[in-house]
Amino acid sequence: MANELKVTIDGMEFSAQPGQTILEVARANGVFIPTLCHLQGTTNVGACRVCVVEVENARSLVASCAMPVSDGMVVKTDTPKVKSAQRMVVELLWASGDHNCLTCEKNGDCTLQDLVYHFEIEKPRFPMTSPGVLQDDTNEMIFRDLNKCILCGRCVRACNEVQVNEILDFAQRGSKAKVGPAFGMNYIDSDCYFCGECADVCPTGAITFKAARFAGRPWETRKVATTCTYCGVGCQISLHTHKGKVVKVSGKELHRQPNFGSLCVKGRFGFEFIHDPSRLTKPLIRREKGGALEEASWDEAYSFSGKKYQEVIKSGSSAVAGLASARCTNEENYLFQKFIRAGAGTNNVDHCARL
Numbered sequence: 281m282a283n284e285l286k287v288t289i290d291g292m293e294f295s296a297q298p299g300q301t302i303l304e305v306a307r308a309n310g311v312f313i314p315t316l317c318h319l320q321g322t323t324n325v326g327a328c329r330v331c332v333v334e335v336e337n338a339r340s341l342v343a344s345c346a347m348p349v350s351d352g353m354v355v356k357t358d359t360p361k362v363k364s365a366q367r368m369v370v371e372l373l374w375a376s377g378d379h380n381c382l383t384c385e386k387n388g389d390c391t392l393q394d395l396v397y398h399f400e401i402e403k404p405r406f407p408m409t410s411p412g413v414l415q416d417d418t419n420e421m422i423f424r425d426l427n428k429c430i431l432c433g434r435c436v437r438a439c440n441e442v443q444v445n446e447i448l449d450f451a452q453r454g455s456k457a458k459v460g461p462a463f464g465m466n467y468i469d470s471d472c473y474f475c476g477e478c479a480d481v482c483p484t485g486a487i488t489f490k491a492a493r494f495a496g497r498p499w500e501t502r503k504v505a506t507t508c509t510y511c512g513v514g515c516q517i518s519l520h521t522h523k524g525k526v527v528k529v530s531g532k533e534l535h536r537q538p539n540f541g542s543l544c545v546k547g548r549f550g551f552e553f554i555h556d557p558s559r560l561t562k563p564l565i566r567r568e569k570g571g572a573l574e575e576a577s578w579d580e581a582y583s584f585s586g587k588k589y590q591e592v593i594k595s596g597s598s599a600v601a602g603l604a605s606a607r608c609t610n611e612e613n614y615l616f617q618k619f620i621r622a623g624a625g626t627n628n629v630d631h632c633a634r635l
């Protein structure tokens with residue numbers, strides 16, 4: 281390729297494109313560099329410095345997530361200097377929060393925990409101090425424990441750049457710095473849309489899904505890839521199930537079209553209906569006028585509605601109306617309106633999204 285660059289990482293030469301970062305080239309070629317604040321698809325802020333690497337002729341270590349490659353660049357990711365700096369960052373982050381893995385919801389699915397293990401840190405060299413920040417337990421969907429926040433800013437960028445809700449930002453400075461809605465408000469008092477993107481991208485247990493708390497550890501849950509049923513967009517989601525019950529919905533594991541991991545409040549949190557005892561699980565038929573609705577098989581329901589349609593259409597096409605569902609796909613709704621318009625001969629067709 282015309283603009284192809286050559287980059288050497290740990291003695292291996294790789295091809296790269298202009299604009300790619302060191303981290304992107306390393307990852308594309310299977311070279312591990314730890315990251316915490318990096319969030320694919322958002323601004324590279326280089327905030328946590330856990331991804332630092334040595335670049336030949338650079339005056340200091342550079343954040344690989346934010347440094348674009350150049351032709352002939354020589355990068356080292358595993359020197360003692362690099363390892364010591366990365367380890368120091370992890371130790372400082374661990375020491376500056378209340379990272380009590382015993383009860384943390386993210387135990388087993390926490391990037392900070394993974395890095396502590398990766399660097400074989402038994403205890404940080406620094407005194408451990410909990411910031412003593414209050415938890416936000418004021419809503420039914422998202423639980424926040426800012427004592428576990430490492431100020432990586434992934435939630436801020438997910439909120440502002442991915443969902444473009446612009447609710448979260450940093451407040452205060454130094455050891456008092458924290459992330460949240462304006463004026464220190466709780467989520468429920470803010471303009472938060474509860475899309476849950478912040479909890480999905482949080483690398484620690486600072487922002488978690490409330491329904492999943494104490495409902496099953498990450499390694500006990502089974503992830504089932506499926507399609508959200510709330511509308512015709514067809515967002516790809518993962519249902520996290522434990523003991524036969526859905527305890528959480530996430531999008532980021534799949535990161536597929538059309539939603540690329542992002543979800544709305546309904547797709548993310550509206551799953552309680554799955555286990556609601558009053559949920560309809562079989563077709564119901566009112567066999568006699570004024571009679572009660574009775575359970576029926578799908579075959580019986582199809583033939584019953586077919587017969588009724590045949591009876592009604594005898595009175596003319598204007599006696600028929602069709603109401604489709606927003607939960608069907610575009611293709612299904614297209615076929616349905618075609619059936620009503622071309623089959624029944626009426627434009628009496630509508631859609632539940634208008635109701």
Ligand code: FES
Pocket residue numbers: 314315316317318325326327328329330331332343344345346
């Ligand atoms: Fe690069 Fe945080 S991941 S600075």
